[in-house]
């Protein structure tokens with residue numbers, strides 16, 4: 001079981017524990033027999049709902065119970081209510097409570113979506129605030145980030161056409177806010193890499209309504225440059241963090257996403273200056289394996305862009321760097337040996 | 348582990364068949380609703396027991412196809428369910444076992460999965476979602492069955508996978524998380540499918556898995572000193588098998604099935620060959 005430490009028990013303690021567990025299991029089995037019985041009978045009233053709640057609180061992984069719960073709500077509860085949304089709001093609170101105890105249970109997030117999609121007027125703005133709050137408490141909560149993308153799409157969909165163009169720019173700013181707080185927040189860099197292409201598309205189609213951002217995005221070369229500066233600055237602050245290197249890699253291997261008309265000459269120029277900058281950084285950060293790794297990576301890429309063979313002198317330097325990597329990062333030695341073969345055969 | 352007889356064959360088959368629902372899908376247990384996850388489990392168990400003749404392949408295919416969007420390629424877990432790369436993998440896996448891949452829009456599925464690859468090389472649950480090692484398994488596995496590995500950046504994916512190894516030898520599910528035995532499967536199987544097992548240190552990983560074994564009850568935990576469970580015991584053993592360990596049967600990295608029963612898979616893209624070598 002994930003993160004459950006094993007404990008040593010005496011025979012006496014073990015017997016006591018077994019007895020206690022047996023009691024719990026009996027109670028649970030009794031409960032689940034009763035609920036299953038209700039379901040077979042097609043019971044969809046308040047009594048069925050209460051018992052279902054009791055069972056779910058103990059075991060939210062029993063996915064069939066979530067199905068049953070929705071059946072009860074759809075046929076026995078919601079049709080008799082005047083204010084469905086008020087009831088579903090309570091349901092959201094119930095899910096929230098369960099999430100506090102079982103944050104990794106998929107069925108809980110699914111049920112949350114069902115509640116909102118079933119409501120007459122779901123409050124997506126409030127839901128977005130809920131996720132923002134969850135991310136303020138835990139900036140790497142992966143379920144919350146994924147859920148955020150879903151909520152954002154729903155929120156945008158329900159806005160009047162004229163306001164939709166403001167959602168993505170706000171999200172772009174949100175990623176910046178998170179990154180500025182902590183450069184190592186990979187989730188935020190990831191989100192940024194997803195929002196930018198969407199923003200570019202909206203700008204092209206004239207949908208984006210944030211004037212300042214439209215101005216920035218309409219000049220792809222400058223925007224590309226500013227993204228490069230932004231991430232390089234972060235790399236210089238902490239070259240031992242992988243998040244920033246990955247974002248830089250994304251910019252340099254797929255520049256056309258931001259800068260569709262980029263010329264090969266300019267691409268080469270940018271890669272060349274990046275290699276120089278990393279080499280300078282490496283002078284001060286001799287222990288940083290990432291610096292060497294990316295010098296080798298971008299150098300190989302540079303000669304591919306130039307459509308040239310790697311000159312012998314460069315090849316020798318790369319081989320030396322790869323040798324360093326094999327030592328500094330021995331776990332992944334096999335990977336570097338494969339690389340060595342590429343470099344050797346290329347010159 | 349050469350111990351199939353440890354579980355009574357007839358009882359196992361009877362239990363599995365009792366879990367089938369009128370819609371053709373299987374639930375986790377007789378009182379549970381049908382779900383695509385358990386439908387694959389049922390088919391896998393019956394395959395291992397050489398009892399696939401006990402089920403109606405067309406009926407199961409109908410159930411899976413009912414969860415499949417022929418246009419977008421998406422697959423949901425059940426009628427309420429979310430779309431998730433896990434379910435695309437399951438659909439491809441299950442129907443290739445039954446020899447009915449032509450009932451799926453494999454082309455669209457492969458495209459949808461390729462769109463789940465992120466800037467770090469890893470894969471998310473849906474396009475846009477963050478990378479997680481378990482999703483790498485479902486995506487790379489699905490693309491292997493679909494014969495579409497060329498749609499992704501394989502080297503970057505393997506780079507990300509190899510970065511999952513930590514100094515103590517174990518693998519984690521994403522950056523800055525603790526190592527965990529189950530990733531010996533999710534990560535290692537991918538490296539095997541991409542023929543890059545040598546990109547990590549296998550000896551250190553083997554030690555990490557072995558240390559997680561409980562000396563009293565024999566099970567394997569997520570890491571040394573934790574409570575063992577069936578889940579981690581299975582993936583620990585499968586990891587050891589991929590690493591090559593005496594006394595263990597070869598496991599197939601795409602299907603997580605013993606290599607010796609792979610000939611029962613009707614549309615195995617590798618024709619029963621062990622391609623991890």
Ligand SMILES: [Zn+2]
Nearest residue numbers: 527528529569
């Ligand atoms: Zn685990």
